[in-house]
Amino acid sequence: MPLLLDDIEAVARRDRKDRQVRRYEARVRRAMRKMFREQRDALLRGSSGLRPYFRESEVEDELVRAWNRAKESGVLQAISVVQEVDPRVRALGFTSAADDIGVALTFDIQNPAVLEWAQTRSTNLVAGLNDTTLDRLRTVIRDGVENGDSWSTVSRNISERFGEFSGERADLIAITEIGEAYEEGRREAGRSLQARGVDMEKRWLTARDDLVCPICAGNGDAGWIRFDAEFPSGTQSPLGHPGCRCDEQLRAA
């Protein structure tokens, strides 16, 4: 029953990724929640300027000013967590990929290039999150103006929006950030094995549950393909999208 054995192996392989990254995901999730909480508190503390002329056209400019004062709150802590966690997760992806092939490769998490990579990643991540947060705050403000809401209603809505950030959004950020770091490590091991003359194949491993999207399912159905080939969705390797929980497996061709 070669197919069945293959399936069991695929499930075990992906479970290994889950086990390896779970606690790192949890750390990033906690760091993001804390950052959002501190940003919310700083914004609400510093946005009393919005109160007197709420409903006027300048309200959005005032929001941007208040947000610019508040947005650095908790950011350094969040960045330092991501910066610490990313190289470790990249190392896990790297060594697990080498393990797939049965080759022992080591990954140096203190390598300056690795540290710089993590620094750039974490900084870009938080900058992107802050842009999205401001966009969402603008929507809250616009809705408030449109509805003729009072400032106390609008500030409550802002607070609620930040509460949402600490839930699903923090989960999505953690899964995506950790997943990308892990898969980056795997690709790197794959490239380095290939450079040593190992001829390889890869396959896309989904979680095989109801949450798997059609794009990732299609990549999973493709089975084993050559290491440098594209999966049906046109990508070289997971993640397929933000929040993607897929993994990749390598073998010698």
Ligand SMILES: [Zn+2]
């Ligand atoms: Zn996926």
